[in-house]
Amino acid sequence: MEDVSAVTAPTEAQIDKSAGFHPLPAANLERVDSFGMNLHAMSYVWRPSTVAGIHQVFAKARATGRKVGLRGAGRSYGDASLNCEQICLDLTRMNRVLSWDPQSGIIEIEPGVTLRQLWQYCVGDGWWPPVVSGTMFVTMGGALGMNYHGKNNFQAGPIGNHVLDFDLVTPTGELLTCSREVNPDIFHAAIGGFGMLGCFTRIRIQMKHVESGHLSVYAFSTRNFAEIIREFEARMDRADYLVGWIDCFATGAMLGRGAVHEAKYLHIADDPNPQQSLRVENQELPDTILGLLPKSIVWRFLKPFTNNAGMRLVNWAKYWSSATIGNRKTVRQSHAGFAFLLDYVPNWKWVYKPHGFLQFQSFVPAETAEKCFTSQIEACHRAGIVPYLGVFKRHKKDSFLMTHGVNGYSFALDFAITARNRQRLHALTRELTDIALRAGGRFYFAKDSTLDPVSARAYLGEDTIREFARMKRRCDPDGMLHTELAKRLFAEDLLNT
Amino acid sequence: MPLPFKRCIVVGASSGMGEAIARQLCREGATVALVARRADELARLKGEIAAAGGKALVFPHDVRDYQAVEALFQQITAHMEGLDLMVYAAGVMPLIEPDEYSLDKDLLTVEVNCMGAVAWLNQAAQRFGREGAGTIVGISSVAGDRGRRGFPVYGASKSFLDAYLESLRNRIARTGASVVTVKPGPVDTPMTKDVAKKPLLISAETAADTILKAAAASKRVVYVPWKWRPIMAIIRAIPSFIFRKLNF
Numbered sequence A: 001m002e003d004v005s006a007v008t009a010p011t012e013a014q015i016d017k018s019a020g021f022h023p024l025p026a027a028n029l030e031r032v033d034s035f036g037m038n039l040h041a042m043s044y045v046w047r048p049s050t051v052a053g054i055h056q057v058f059a060k061a062r063a064t065g066r067k068v069g070l071r072g073a074g075r076s077y078g079d080a081s082l083n084c085e086q087i088c089l090d091l092t093r094m095n096r097v098l099s100w101d102p103q104s105g106i107i108e109i110e111p112g113v114t115l116r117q118l119w120q121y122c123v124g125d126g127w128w129p130p131v132v133s134g135t136m137f138v139t140m141g142g143a144l145g146m147n148y149h150g151k152n153n154f155q156a157g158p159i160g161n162h163v164l165d166f167d168l169v170t171p172t173g174e175l176l177t178c179s180r181e182v183n184p185d186i187f188h189a190a191i192g193g194f195g196m197l198g199c200f201t202r203i204r205i206q207m208k209h210v211e212s213g214h215l216s217v218y219a220f221s222t223r224n225f226a227e228i229i230r231e232f233e234a235r236m237d238r239a240d241y242l243v244g245w246i247d248c249f250a251t252g253a254m255l256g257r258g259a260v261h262e263a264k265y266l267h268i269a270d271d272p273n274p275q276q277s278l279r280v281e282n283q284e285l286p287d288t289i290l291g292l293l294p295k296s297i298v299w300r301f302l303k304p305f306t307n308n309a310g311m312r313l314v315n316w317a318k319y320w321s322s323a324t325i326g327n328r329k330t331v332r333q334s335h336a337g338f339a340f341l342l343d344y345v346p347n348w349k350w351v352y353k354p355h356g357f358l359q360f361q362s363f364v365p366a367e368t369a370e371k372c373f374t375s376q377i378e379a380c381h382r383a384g385i386v387p388y389l390g391v392f393k394r395h396k397k398d399s400f401l402m403t404h405g406v407n408g409y410s411f412a413l414d415f416a417i418t419a420r421n422r423q424r425l426h427a428l429t430r431e432l433t434d435i436a437l438r439a440g441g442r443f444y445f446a447k448d449s450t451l452d453p454v455s456a457r458a459y460l461g462e463d464t465i466r467e468f469a470r471m472k473r474r475c476d477p478d479g480m481l482h483t484e485l486a487k488r489l490f491a492e493d494l495l496n497t
Numbered sequence B: 001m002p003l004p005f006k007r008c009i010v011v012g013a014s015s016g017m018g019e020a021i022a023r024q025l026c027r028e029g030a031t032v033a034l035v036a037r038r039a040d041e042l043a044r045l046k047g048e049i050a051a052a053g054g055k056a057l058v059f060p061h062d063v064r065d066y067q068a069v070e071a072l073f074q075q076i077t078a079h080m081e082g083l084d085l086m087v088y089a090a091g092v093m094p095l096i097e098p099d100e101y102s103l104d105k106d107l108l109t110v111e112v113n114c115m116g117a118v119a120w121l122n123q124a125a126q127r128f129g130r131e132g133a134g135t136i137v138g139i140s141s142v143a144g145d146r147g148r149r150g151f152p153v154y155g156a157s158k159s160f161l162d163a164y165l166e167s168l169r170n171r172i173a174r175t176g177a178s179v180v181t182v183k184p185g186p187v188d189t190p191m192t193k194d195v196a197k198k199p200l201l202i203s204a205e206t207a208a209d210t211i212l213k214a215a216a217a218s219k220r221v222v223y224v225p226w227k228w229r230p231i232m233a234i235i236r237a238i239p240s241f242i243f244r245k246l247n248f
């Protein structure tokens, strides 16, 4: 018999196989998706429920030479909590409320506590989270990782402004307590530090006192960017929340047309029964739409409209109703109803199946906003890719190192990804990025999936990146904390690659 | 249409169809992990691919080292940061005389063609099933369609592969992953250089091209070239009492 089994000695160069590789258990291999459904990773996922468990995951990563990506509820649109083929440390099971004082409104929580848990826990005592994002299905660890903002950013700043202190477990096993007084540099870098410095394990937040479970919400329409900006500037001193919606299909004189919702907290005198309005049951979003349609199937009805013609119609109808029947109306709405409008339609994002969608959000100074956003919409029309949703907010500066905050406006654009537009969409987002950069704009890692290292440097500045890299070396000298976003934007600065 | 595969493993990449598949994937811009025993052959191929501007990685391995597969598979997927395509092209067909019954050759055939395939494709199927994406290509043969006189265990090993691949497909296709069973007729490779009868012979490059197109289109069973499908349908239809008198 010919010797078919002879093994040739490997030549030394050119072999990629390495002997010291330690496999991780196949049982932990999972698919991990981005919220936009356009990116995913296969990762080895661990979900510890204690601080000791977190230490163990870091130890395992060290022993097997793996990187660790931190993940909350995965509500970032892009690759911020993805970590291909490495360890995903999912904090959702670390979700206990550690202490709560209804007198002072100070709450101490683990990082996996969701925003939903948080408001439901406190609202009955007359406290509401000082800053909430557009969905309640985020974890507070993830909220701090991105330093999320709400529709009250121009007043309240980002969530970081309301954090009293936190514990951060670093990959080296250190537990750092940070506040504005203790480790202030890490405090201001880890909040908004997109999971690069350590894992929040305990967070103390000052909640916001509310006298009623309702807000007074005033709605009106605006005809263009100049007008909406004028309205925001005039109202921001007295409004508690301001949010704008823009019909991105409109062109010419109507380019930038949209609607504004302005909300104010109610005083006890304006609410006949705050005891009742503050009950969780009376905050909850109803299960059906118009008392008829189960919410869970609504996305199926929207699906046929998720194309250019359909969305042009939906946007037009929304503008038309806000400019006519809904114009200059004041209504009372629960905090949850006002804040979490998007959660009203479960799985609304499924209308973007199968290719998913991306959000492009830029934050530009007030002076350049009108021109910048007008150019961005014009660029979309030129490219033939019109965003199906445009959301407009007012912001202010903050003191966090990697911040997306500006004294100005943000404009968030939702783009459907199709089999045919992928390349063109990529080119378009580059153009939108350049327009924003020229206007002095900034970007937000929670929404981003398209930025490149040069643009990230351009808005953050060398000094900021150097300072963040210094902090990274201090907390994570081996560059063990790693995500696809960090690799895309800061491979050289942060990841020892 | 460019191929939708960016990160690929080809087991049995050091010669024949596996090599041709690896080359074509690299030409199309994919990164390919080359797996086979002969490290020098793989290194040569990697060099040639690199010279043409492509990217390949070399992982010498004997598929009969089953226990090593899990770690190696993970090492490769970590290295490439994921996997889109898994090709199992390793195979042996030891020549045997009409009257030869060699347990050694038969065991080798079963080990490489069947057990090696199971060791590698189990890994891929588990991953792709969980991912809801990915493509498995298993190279079987027309020889698996009928028990012929020529190569009893080789033919049986390909029948095994057919049934195994079909099972994998039934397990994971519903998630979005695909499993492609490839059934070539004679292909001009080192495996067949001493085989006398080679009807409808095609080159390894032609075979690779057809195989990758079928993989991109998520075909279930593909005969290479396609003519073998009707031919084998007829051959399968021949009743056994006649078949055993024929000279296949």
Ligand SMILES: Cc1cc2nc3c(=O)[nH]c(=O)nc-3n(C[C@H](O)[C@H](O)[C@H](O)COP(=O)(O)OP(=O)(O)OC[C@H]3O[C@@H](n4cnc5c(N)ncnc54)[C@H](O)[C@@H]3O)c2cc1C
Pocket (backbone or CB within 6 Å): A035, A069, A070, A071, A072, A073, A074, A075, A076, A077, A080, A081, A091, A111, A132, A133, A134, A135, A137, A138, A139, A140, A141, A142, A143, A144, A145, A146, A147, A148, A149, A150, A151, A193, A194, A195, A196, A198, A199, A200, A201, A342, A446, A447, A483
């Ligand atoms: C429908 C919708 C509406 C939204 N609206 C807003 C909005 O109005 N304003 C706004 O600012 N954002 C908004 N967002 C974005 C969202 O608030 C952020 O992406 C937030 O970070 C998501 O939290 P998460 O728990 O899902 O975190 P993930 O997305 O899982 O992680 C976010 C980041 O935090 C890191 N991280 C996670 N856990 C920890 C931890 N324990 N310690 C350290 N780092 C950690 C991760 O590595 C990652 O970099 C919205 C998102 C959606 C889907």
Ligand SMILES: NC(=O)c1ccc[n+]([C@@H]2O[C@H](COP(=O)([O-])OP(=O)(O)OC[C@H]3O[C@@H](n4cnc5c(N)ncnc54)[C@H](OP(=O)(O)O)[C@@H]3O)[C@@H](O)[C@H]2O)c1
Pocket (backbone or CB within 6 Å): B011, B012, B013, B014, B015, B016, B017, B018, B035, B036, B037, B038, B039, B041, B061, B062, B063, B064, B089, B090, B091, B092, B093, B112, B139, B140, B141, B142, B183, B184, B185, B186, B187, B188, B189, B190, B191, B192
């Ligand atoms: N050629 C044909 O006419 C034909 C027809 C139908 C089906 N097929 C099938 O097509 C596949 C490819 O065949 P081919 O014609 O391309 O043959 P080939 O040129 O001989 O290639 C066979 C490949 O399998 C690898 N291999 C064999 N034993 C191995 C082991 N123990 N461990 C790892 N790798 C091993 C070889 O690499 P090393 O030697 O370097 O390990 C080589 O790369 C086979 O499954 C074959 O049965 C071939």
